[in-house]
Amino acid sequence: MSRTIGIIGGLGPAATADFFKKLIAATPAKGDSDHLRVLIDSNPRIPDRNDAIAGRGESPAPHLVAAALGLERAGADLLVMACNTAHHWQDVIAAAITIPFLSMIDETADAAMRSGAATIGLLAADGARSAALYERALDARGRAWLRLDDAAQRDFMAAIYTIKAGDAGDGVRAGIRAHALSLIDRGAAALIAGCTEIPLVLDANDVPVPLIESTDVLVRRAIAVARQSQRRRSCEAA
Amino acid sequence: MSRTIGIIGGLGPAATADFFKKLIAATPAKGDSDHLRVLIDSNPRIPDRNDAIAGRGESPAPHLVAAALGLERAGADLLVMACNTAHHWQDVIAAAITIPFLSMIDETADAAMRSGAATIGLLAADGARSAALYERALDARGRAWLRLDDAAQRDFMAAIYTIKAGDAGDGVRAGIRAHALSLIDRGAAALIAGCTEIPLVLDANDVPVPLIESTDVLVRRAIAVARQSQRRRSCEAA
Known part of the structure; x- marks a missing residue:
């Protein structure tokens, strides 16, 4: 029997739905019963992460x-x-539970390493940037990175909140793409889409370098781990 | 504070993801925190409902x-x-819990009544058809209905299982649409899309009569009920 995946969601809700949909689409299945059991707590009442990291709100x-x-x-x-x-709070979460926690940051940084790119461009929300989540993950792996400057980040962040408000239209698409291309112009040979709202408006075809989407990376990894025990047990039974 | 919506899902998973996505899209929200809290148990290991109703499998x-x-x-x-x-088992479920259970069948039948159509065409999976879920709901409301004959139902059901297997392509779209149009030819003045896989391949623009989608109806109703207590409490506080 495969393992049940729990999703801490609602941060925001549309990104959670996107994650869930991609998890289903990426699961090899001929019918309902081949799919994985998934439990989701989509809780949009969780205080704003970006505000908390900026010291403006409740943790x-x-x-x-x-x-x-x-x-x-x-x-x-x-x-x-x-x-x-x-994931700024990933250690607190992992310490509180007895089951494995798969880190979106660590898995995505590992996937960026596998791209072989000498310099990784980072697109991330204010909180992830202030907390240097990807910067520190890549530093720890000895890989160079670059990110948007403060003015560009403000514009990028406005687009993220526009997506969170339900607008994933052409304007916001063009804006996010322009920021992605600016990182490539400055030397990024691969990009990390380090915010779950990004894949709602940008995909691999929009940029000329590998786009490492944190959502896709974690989806694939979660499926592999959930099915691992199934395969292992099948082998033991054989 | 709005109420938390629990979703019994995984029947199938893609339909659950579709329901969740539509719930988010239909919630009036300017940002994450305006959304509703949603708990989902997407459990594809629940035995096949159609097989059970046909007496071929575990309940x-x-x-x-x-x-x-x-x-x-x-x-x-x-x-x-x-x-x-x-929903063949809706009474068993409702009897086991102390919180309200909103019935997709009853809400959809009520929405069909509001369409004013004299005759309602039914598109439903084998199990729902064998159990006469919509037929009985409309009989109880004194409204005429018609449905696919046995041969057409077999073809329709093959398409549903194709969708469950992940194929929502042009072939399956054309097939489902043809069955919808056949009901209209026979006199249906509105259609109930009484299977959560249908809206994955058919929408209101595909048919010339009102299409009452069980997913949409239940999404709107769940949001209204979840927000009702919020409005009521706001009024009490005012």
């Missing part, structure tokens, strides 16, 4: 831990969180 | 009840189920 940490514990109690065998920025 | 009832109880325990204030056919 989401107790809410994230509560969601993680609730999902474990409900039967999840492993946890993921469909939000890069919230 | 999903204990699994559906377990999912309902788990969602209530996890904090859901009201429950919905993103699968028409599974």
